Amino acid sequence: MSRVPTTALLLLHLLALLGNLLPAQETLRRGASNEQLIDERLREAVNKGHVWLAARQQPDGSWSELVGYKLNNDYITLDDRPLPHVGVSALALISFLAGGHLPDRGKYGPVVDRGIDYVLRCVQDDGQIMDNGTRMYSHAFATLFLAEVYGMVDRPDVKRALQRAVDLIVDSQNAEGGWRYRPFARESDISITVCQVLALRSARNVGIHVPITTIRNAQNYVYRSAVRSNERVNRWPGAAAYGDDGGSFRYQNRDQTRATFPLTAAGVTTLYAAGEYDSPVIRDALDYMDRRMLSFSAEWKHHYFFYYGHYYAVQAYYITGDPKWTNYFRAIKDILLREQLPDGSWRCDPGPGPAFGTAVATLILQIPFQYLPIFQR
Numbered sequence: 001m002s003r004v005p006t007t008a009l010l011l012l013h014l015l016a017l018l019g020n021l022l023p024a025q026e027t028l029r030r031g032a033s034n035e036q037l038i039d040e041r042l043r044e045a046v047n048k049g050h051v052w053l054a055a056r057q058q059p060d061g062s063w064s065e066l067v068g069y070k071l072n073n074d075y076i077t078l079d080d081r082p083l084p085h086v087g088v089s090a091l092a093l094i095s096f097l098a099g100g101h102l103p104d105r106g107k108y109g110p111v112v113d114r115g116i117d118y119v120l121r122c123v124q125d126d127g128q129i130m131d132n133g134t135r136m137y138s139h140a141f142a143t144l145f146l147a148e149v150y151g152m153v154d155r156p157d158v159k160r161a162l163q164r165a166v167d168l169i170v171d172s173q174n175a176e177g178g179w180r181y182r183p184f185a186r187e188s189d190i191s192i193t194v195c196q197v198l199a200l201r202s203a204r205n206v207g208i209h210v211p212i213t214t215i216r217n218a219q220n221y222v223y224r225s226a227v228r229s230n231e232r233v234n235r236w237p238g239a240a241a242y243g244d245d246g247g248s249f250r251y252q253n254r255d256q257t258r259a260t261f262p263l264t265a266a267g268v269t270t271l272y273a274a275g276e277y278d279s280p281v282i283r284d285a286l287d288y289m290d291r292r293m294l295s296f297s298a299e300w301k302h303h304y305f306f307y308y309g310h311y312y313a314v315q316a317y318y319i320t321g322d323p324k325w326t327n328y329f330r331a332i333k334d335i336l337l338r339e340q341l342p343d344g345s346w347r348c349d350p351g352p353g354p355a356f357g358t359a360v361a362t363l364i365l366q367i368p369f370q371y372l373p374i375f376q377r
Contacts, residue, residue, distance in 0.1 A: 034368040048344030049362040061118030063089045065352040067132045075351030086122045086131040087138025090145040091359040098366040127164035135181045140195030147202035166203045177221030194266035201273040202374040219274040225250045226281045247288030261296040262309030268316040302347040307360040314364045
């Protein structure tokens, strides 16, 4: 996990701010393959998505969605009303950062600035970033957002909150090497573990102390979650759609647990974030993802599985590079452009809601812009 100097991050975001004025420099920085992926249809889709998101930011800087948790394929809400959701808010704010919008600068600068204040107000005494009962998913997304912000602005309040949030993640890692829905849980799952590792990677990049043992323990946990090529995931009645042959990653390190495209994307992204870039496990996983990408996308279209699956898949493929990257991005770009609604949003059923879908969709589409350090090779 290499540390990126803060000055380098500031330069990246300055280039992002000047992007429309310096297209030739954008081309040099991105590389030819990424430039070819960016066209007016993509820019217009992102712009419409950002207009929709900005119009729905609450005066306190948050976005309101259904707060709840996953249960099998469903989403169990804690309240029937949309409430300020710090995890969804963090993802929406990261999407604006991915477009080169800096705090209090540019078209959406005020949106980002209000969002920073909201996230900081959600930091609890123990360091957890939570609002209305949100869980460790949201804590990790909010920590990632603060880390990316701290790479752009020298704000002591952001640094203090970020360090406390990181300390909670580090302290909460369990004996398996992973994390679960609540801090200090004994069990782990790969979908929550990947969120924590990405947050830690971003924080370490901007100079926040993260013990290397925390990263190595998470890396070992993910390796133990891999389904080897000579192994099959145990199945149970009615769950055949979840199981698969070697190359995938399990939800948890135990029998009778699913192995899917999103979990496999999460596994590869975690290993990349931990500094592991080449192994037979990663190569098998990428081949598995190639085989399952289109069928997964068709089956889970509009579901939160679709969005978090591709949130990690786009990172995995981007770091992998061509030809897999270009092939993947062209496919997911076409899917997302087809599914965008006329008002600029993306559906997300059964929850948390369209702000989540729109935040993740626009974030995915902006990966070729290369404005966010955490999503770079």
